[in-house]
Amino acid sequence: MISPLRDILVDGRPGDVFPADDRGLLYGDGVFRTLRVDAGQPRWWDEQVAKLGRDCASLGLVAPEPGVWLTDLQHLALPPCNGILKLLVTRGSGERGYRPPPAARTRRMMVFEAIEFSPDPPTGLTLRVCVLRLGWQPRLAGVKHLNRLENVLARAEWDAPEIDEGLLLDQSGKVISGVMSNLFIWQRNRLLTPRLDRCGVAGLARDRLMQKALAAGIEVQETELDLRAVYEAEEVMLTNSVRGLRRVARLEAQCWPDSVISQRLMDYLNA
């Protein structure tokens, strides 16, 4: 069942299974992050581990120390190829029931999967608007937790290979993100991205891009965006930790043939 191209450590030990009473499985009681690996080197390591720690804290999980992850990484001894590294933390095993056991030891997993990344479409991505609307849950907003059924159901909406990503709106019709990426638009010399205080996942590439753009003197705003603002944008872009920043060429019937700012922002993000 596990692909031979995957290497997995569970609590630091090689193995491809998880205890069946783990709260990650039973309740989605945990968090994760996905890192890009280039020639054996995980990208943005320190920032990813730090952000995973903050997400753990938001669920009341004791995060593994950064040094523990580093030991795991050395133990895994990534081959000098490209791929994706996943770090996952759950509340571990415990008594039956929703109540987080006071003595819960977290359980951690590190998975490497070798992947040759497909090239991006040269002109940009093609997007659709998803039917599923994200529900609001301020207590979990921004956190990359293991309750991802909304993303699964949204991604199940399309099969067409020409669609690269789906745009997610919330229950009030505001635009929040892509199914597997964060959204930025460029409008009147400002870089705008949806607020994620009611739903959505705050990706690390999003954090980084906001910081780097600000540092470069660009006006950056987290704000409420409706679909019309996206259609009227001068340029639309998506970010995630694996694919970095990518420009959008098309959203439903609307096209953006020319790059305005995306190349510059891509350089900032990767700097």
Next chain:
Amino acid sequence: MISPLRDILVDGRPGDVFPADDRGLLYGDGVFRTLRVDAGQPRWWDEQVAKLGRDCASLGLVAPEPGVWLTDLQHLALPPCNGILKLLVTRGSGERGYRPPPAARTRRMMVFEAIEFSPDPPTGLTLRVCVLRLGWQPRLAGVKHLNRLENVLARAEWDAPEIDEGLLLDQSGKVISGVMSNLFIWQRNRLLTPRLDRCGVAGLARDRLMQKALAAGIEVQETELDLRAVYEAEEVMLTNSVRGLRRVARLEAQCWPDSVISQRLMDYLNA
């Protein structure tokens, strides 16, 4: 890690582990049900298996046939004691990413845990109102899926052993359910229970009680309930599949010393 009092079958085979790439763990991509076992006999078996099938369908999962569960049950050969039987279905393993793999085979688990049920408080349960508000997600409302972080966070709100259950309101302040139970109130000769079309889990005991009460000539309504309606109710009750129907003696400062209808309803439910 697994208690010696638990018996587990994964896809019909004894074992206490799950593949680490299962989508139940990675995304909470699955459903479950919890059955009470009395002296080795699971309660409401056919109805539970049927309801699990409907929940599978709502996520686009192919449910195991009822006969498959029955074979598992025979294989597990429950000892003649009391306990809890959990049936769990996930979308299994597949390609990386949210997209449900077209070839996904579901994975199933059956777990029995022997438990001596503690007696109910003689006068009734003591409830508090939870701070966490349930978000709306009509696409998942009613389904007992594996994305249960809201329940986990709500249950983490109290430690006091004198509190038996927490009452969950939704984002608009309507009362939805308990953290691990459904809610009924008795008011002017009507049995009322919150609508679960925007959030909440539709437990089997709730379905059954509504049917049985209707059949007994009682007026039953699924409706919007605010907290005031609960405080003003003549009697307040909770249901779940493990504990059946239990009356509430206290919610915050409000008390209901005397039973009005709960004993009769309990008889209907268990008939």
